[in-house]
Amino acid sequence: MTALLNDPNSAKGNILRAAAALFREKGFNRTTVRDIAADVGILSGSLFHHFPNKEAILAQLMEELILLVDAEMQKQMASVDDPGDQLTALVHCELRAIYAEIGTGLSILVTEWRALSEASQARILGLRADYEARWLSVLSQLAEQGRLTTEPFLARQFIRGAAMETWHWYKPDGRWNLAELAAQLSGSFMTPVNA
Amino acid sequence: MTALLNDPNSAKGNILRAAAALFREKGFNRTTVRDIAADVGILSGSLFHHFPNKEAILAQLMEELILLVDAEMQKQMASVDDPGDQLTALVHCELRAIYAEIGTGLSILVTEWRALSEASQARILGLRADYEARWLSVLSQLAEQGRLTTEPFLARQFIRGAAMETWHWYKPDGRWNLAELAAQLSGSFMTPVNA
Amino acid sequence: MTALLNDPNSAKGNILRAAAALFREKGFNRTTVRDIAADVGILSGSLFHHFPNKEAILAQLMEELILLVDAEMQKQMASVDDPGDQLTALVHCELRAIYAEIGTGLSILVTEWRALSEASQARILGLRADYEARWLSVLSQLAEQGRLTTEPFLARQFIRGAAMETWHWYKPDGRWNLAELAAQLSGSFMTPVNA
Amino acid sequence: MTALLNDPNSAKGNILRAAAALFREKGFNRTTVRDIAADVGILSGSLFHHFPNKEAILAQLMEELILLVDAEMQKQMASVDDPGDQLTALVHCELRAIYAEIGTGLSILVTEWRALSEASQARILGLRADYEARWLSVLSQLAEQGRLTTEPFLARQFIRGAAMETWHWYKPDGRWNLAELAAQLSGSFMTPVNA
DNA sequence: TATGAATGAGAATTCATTCAT
DNA sequence: TATGAATGAATTCTCATTCAT
Numbered sequence: 001m002t003a004l005l006n007d008p009n010s011a012k013g014n015i016l017r018a019a020a021a022l023f024r025e026k027g028f029n030r031t032t033v034r035d036i037a038a039d040v041g042i043l044s045g046s047l048f049h050h051f052p053n054k055e056a057i058l059a060q061l062m063e064e065l066i067l068l069v070d071a072e073m074q075k076q077m078a079s080v081d082d083p084g085d086q087l088t089a090l091v092h093c094e095l096r097a098i099y100a101e102i103g104t105g106l107s108i109l110v111t112e113w114r115a116l117s118e119a120s121q122a123r124i125l126g127l128r129a130d131y132e133a134r135w136l137s138v139l140s141q142l143a144e145q146g147r148l149t150t151e152p153f154l155a156r157q158f159i160r161g162a163a164m165e166t167w168h169w170y171k172p173d174g175r176w177n178l179a180e181l182a183a184q185l186s187g188s189f190m191t192p193v194n195a
Numbered sequence: 196m197t198a199l200l201n202d203p204n205s206a207k208g209n210i211l212r213a214a215a216a217l218f219r220e221k222g223f224n225r226t227t228v229r230d231i232a233a234d235v236g237i238l239s240g241s242l243f244h245h246f247p248n249k250e251a252i253l254a255q256l257m258e259e260l261i262l263l264v265d266a267e268m269q270k271q272m273a274s275v276d277d278p279g280d281q282l283t284a285l286v287h288c289e290l291r292a293i294y295a296e297i298g299t300g301l302s303i304l305v306t307e308w309r310a311l312s313e314a315s316q317a318r319i320l321g322l323r324a325d326y327e328a329r330w331l332s333v334l335s336q337l338a339e340q341g342r343l344t345t346e347p348f349l350a351r352q353f354i355r356g357a358a359m360e361t362w363h364w365y366k367p368d369g370r371w372n373l374a375e376l377a378a379q380l381s382g383s384f385m386t387p388v389n390a
Numbered sequence: 391m392t393a394l395l396n397d398p399n400s401a402k403g404n405i406l407r408a409a410a411a412l413f414r415e416k417g418f419n420r421t422t423v424r425d426i427a428a429d430v431g432i433l434s435g436s437l438f439h440h441f442p443n444k445e446a447i448l449a450q451l452m453e454e455l456i457l458l459v460d461a462e463m464q465k466q467m468a469s470v471d472d473p474g475d476q477l478t479a480l481v482h483c484e485l486r487a488i489y490a491e492i493g494t495g496l497s498i499l500v501t502e503w504r505a506l507s508e509a510s511q512a513r514i515l516g517l518r519a520d521y522e523a524r525w526l527s528v529l530s531q532l533a534e535q536g537r538l539t540t541e542p543f544l545a546r547q548f549i550r551g552a553a554m555e556t557w558h559w560y561k562p563d564g565r566w567n568l569a570e571l572a573a574q575l576s577g578s579f580m581t582p583v584n585a
Numbered sequence: 586m587t588a589l590l591n592d593p594n595s596a597k598g599n600i601l602r603a604a605a606a607l608f609r610e611k612g613f614n615r616t617t618v619r620d621i622a623a624d625v626g627i628l629s630g631s632l633f634h635h636f637p638n639k640e641a642i643l644a645q646l647m648e649e650l651i652l653l654v655d656a657e658m659q660k661q662m663a664s665v666d667d668p669g670d671q672l673t674a675l676v677h678c679e680l681r682a683i684y685a686e687i688g689t690g691l692s693i694l695v696t697e698w699r700a701l702s703e704a705s706q707a708r709i710l711g712l713r714a715d716y717e718a719r720w721l722s723v724l725s726q727l728a729e730q731g732r733l734t735t736e737p738f739l740a741r742q743f744i745r746g747a748a749m750e751t752w753h754w755y756k757p758d759g760r761w762n763l764a765e766l767a768a769q770l771s772g773s774f775m776t777p778v779n780a
Numbered sequence: 781t782a783t784g785a786a787t788g789a790g791a792a793t794t795c796a797t798t799c800a801t
Numbered sequence: 802t803a804t805g806a807a808t809g810a811a812t813t814c815t816c817a818t819t820c821a822t
Contacts, residue, residue, distance in 0.1 A: 005306060011806070011807095019251075024384065027309055029224040029225075031228070031791085032790085032791065032792085033791080033792060034791085034792095042806090042807065042808085043807070043808060043809060044792085044793090044809090045793080045794075045795085045807080045808065045810085046806070046807050046808070047793095047811095048792090048793065048794075048795095049321065049805080050806090051819070052793095053792075053793075054791095054792065054793090073343075079351075095259075110360070111309075112264040113363070114221075114222050116201070117224060119805060149382055149383055149387060150377060150379055150383040153382065154371075154376075154379050154380075157361065157364055158353075158357035158379075158383060159357070159358065160360060161356045161357040161358070161359060161360025161361065161363075162353035162354070162357045162360075163351070163356070164356060164360060165305070165352070165355060165356025165357075165359060165360060166352065167351055168308070169271075170198065172350075176349075181349075183803065184345055184346060184349050185349075185354075186352065187343040187344055188344055188349075188353060188383065188384050189383050191271065191387065192344060192386065223789085227815085227816060227817085228816075228817060228818085229816080229817095237781095238782070238783055238784065238785090239781070239784090239816090239817085239818090240783065240785090240818085240819080241781070241782050241783070241821080242785065242817095243817090243818065244781055244782075245781090248814095248817075248818075249817065249818090292785080309803085401785070401786095411710060416801070417699050419614040419615075420699075422811080422812065422813085423812080423813065424811095424812085430821080432785085432786065432787085433787060433788065434788095434812095434813085434814090435786080435787065435788065435789090435814080435816085436785075436786050436787070436788095437814075438813090438814060438815075439785065439817095440782080440785090442814095443814075444812095444813065444814090449660060458788070484648075489761050500750075500753070501699075503753070504611075504615075504696075505610050506662060530818095539772055539777060540769055540772065540773040541753060541771055542760075542774075544766075544769050544770075547747070547750065547751065547754055547755075547760065548743075548747035548750075548770060548773060549747070550749070550750060551746045551747040551749060551750025551751065551753075552742070552743035552744070552746040552747045552750075553746070554746060555631075555695070555742070555745060555746025555747075555749060555750060556742065556746065558695065558698070558746075559742055562741075564807075566739075571739075574735055574736060575739075577734055577735065578734055578735040578740065578743060578773065578774050579773050581777065581804095582776065617794085617795060617796085618795075618796060618797085619795080619796095627802095628799090628803070628804055628806090629795090629796085629805090630797080630798080630799085630803075630804065630806090631802070631803050631804070631805095633796090633797065633798080634795095634802055634803075635802095637794075638797075640794065641794095667820070673814065713812085723805065759785090
């Protein structure tokens with residue numbers, strides 16, 4: 001079920017991927033169900049065979065995205081030990097997710113959040129809990145080691161905001177690549193090692 | 196012209212303020228011209244005597260907002276000398292703008308950016324130049340003094356993102372007030388003084 | 391407000407009358423908002439300037455119809471004294487309402503009742519109370535005089551059913567005119583005078 | 586063929602019964618083929634192996650219903666001799682049919698009549714002839730004996746209307762049971778015995 | 781300037797029906 | 802016979818915008 005987004009053979013997967021691309025490009029409101037259907041190669045009415053309504057597509061998309069990114073994050077974290085490196089890994093992972101190197105673009109989660117019904121918002125907020133717990137754990141370790149100047153919860157919020165908002169100015173083929181961007185962002189919050 | 200937003204007697208000012216509140220609450224797309232007109236106390240058709248179209252309301256709103264916040268920022272900056280304190284003042288100012296303590300909510304600038312036509316986007320981007328220059332100047336001074344761990348341009352982007360995104364989680368009557376939040380955010384990017 | 395249905399100059403009145411004719415002819419479901427708009431001479435979208443949705447047209451139609459028929463009934467009742475004659479007058483009145491000699495056809499109330507939302511059903515049921523009270527009062531008088539063989543409440547229900555259902559078989563230009571039909575129906579329930 | 590409605594093992598029978606319940610509850614238009622299929626436990630596409638289209642389900646349902654009720658009526662009539670008692674038996678039988686004690690609810694015949702194509706309407710009208718002839722015969726006998734105050738054809742129409750309309754107000758577990766209701770209704774039309 | 785009725789181009793959604801497997 | 806994905810036309814409804822008064 002979780003893998004729909006990556007299943008190239010499922011109709012739902014095709015719809016989710018097409019929708020993701022369009023939502024990212026034009027936003028939820030400006031994307032019509034006809035647009036999505038056309039990209040999938042079916043008629044608009046057929047969408048409703050798979051999803052009860054347009055919003056459900058967005059909701060499921062976000063849901064799968066979070067699960068996907070969380071899984072990737074867990075994997076990346078396993079390969080490093082130092083909390084500082086772990087933070088950089090987390091940031092890098094989140095940036096890669098935003099820029100669709102994982103899934104289809106986590107930025108949708110912020111830019112289109114308002115298009116979700118309150119019910120969907122609540123549901124997805126729940127799913128995010130695990131994901132956020134991972135961040136808090138790393139940030140708390142850094143704080144204990146005196147390597148964080150900011151309160152851990154605030155640090156997480158600031159980092160998320162900074163990362164998500166890169167969407168509005170960052171060009172992947174510009175002066176910094178994603179790894180460098182990640183290093184700069186995580187570095188901003190950590191006390192310099194030789195201090 | 197610039198003062199329309201604050202002029203309680205002008206029809207345009209009333210419209211701008213009503214629109215600002217609605218755009219912030221429901222977003223541009225989900226706000227109808229009828230909603231705005233109803234809040235002002237006129238009929239929807241009458242809006243078009245003041246603005247050529249709905250988007251023009253948003254565009255002018257953003258324009259006045261930037262000018263307003265920039266003016267406030269300039270005023271605040273005059274009273275402090277240390278670049279570190281200046282950064283905190285800038286952050287505080289931006290946060291106050293987001294939370295409508297200045298103008299009617301700067302967050303609209305980011306959340307509804309996409310709803311603008313490209314022409315409006317370009318125009319407003321131009322106005323933002325002064326505003327951003329002020330940030331860069333302060334951050335560069337800090338960098339020269341070795342008090343900034345992050346590249347100045349990136350620091351500005353990160354701070355803006357973090358500040359804007361507080362909109363999605365920060366509760367003004369919670370654990371931190373705006374001044375504390377500003378201090379934490381600016382502090383995150385600066386090297387501890389006694390280091 | 392109540393007179394909308396009869397006001398030839400009001401847009402709402404025009405819509406109500408057009409809708410009434412179409413609902414009667416084709417039923418609520420088979421009548422499209424385009425049909426109604428076309429009959430009024432406007433575009434379908436304009437309907438929603440006057441009514442929030444299609445069902446609201448039906449609801450208001452029924453509402454005004456009941457009020458109209460009740461008013462007519464009151465008027466007719468004033469001119470006769472004998473309860474037997476009053477019953478005949480009531481029946482005649484209801485039949486005239488069904489066949490659009492009063493209002494635009496009360497039969498809609500029965501045939502399209504199901505198309506109403508539960509909220510509308512409840513509302514209209516409330517309005518019917520006065521109307522039904524009038525019937526019960528006359529039937530009770532007849533019962534007291536020993537001129538009714540049926541329990542009054544049941545008699546009312548039977549008469550309503552018989553009257554409404556004439557819609558499915560009665561031809562106004564056939565063997566009986568409405569007055570004769572009314573006499574036969576009211577007569578069915580009353581003990582013959584010389585018995 | 587006639588027995589499909591009562592055959593628990595035939596697929597068509599299952600469909601007819603499920604459809605009958607739904608049509609009665611929500612009406613023909615508001616019942617989707619998906620609803621019916623779901624109740625039967627198959628998918629909507631499969632319905633069309635049994636019936637050429639949705640309307641054909643309704644048509645066959647009505648057809649079988651009439652045949653079923655007519656058969657029951659014939660049976661009941663055989664056991665009584667007096668035309669007055671026969672009338673009561675007919676009414677009781679029709680009421681039982683409406684309330685699904687025979688078949689699955691005769692009321693559909695009236696409420697959903699309009700949903701039938703004209704061809705189906707004509708066909709079913711034909712089947713109804715026998716059924717109606719039975720009523721006319723009994724009512725004519727009563728008229729000849731001077732026990733009917735109403736013209737026989739009108740009496741039949743009035744009784745049918747009254748009976749069908751009970752659907753909208755009668756509660757089987759209320760003040761009157763079906764037998765009592767039948768007695769009251771037939772009694773309404775007959776001259777009191779000792780008059 | 782304000783009104784309010786109308787426009788008209790979409791928008792999402794519904795659903796009976798088809799058909800390859 | 803059953804499946805289930807797809808069709809495609811129709812339908813209700815939305816809403817920025819226009820314009821005569």
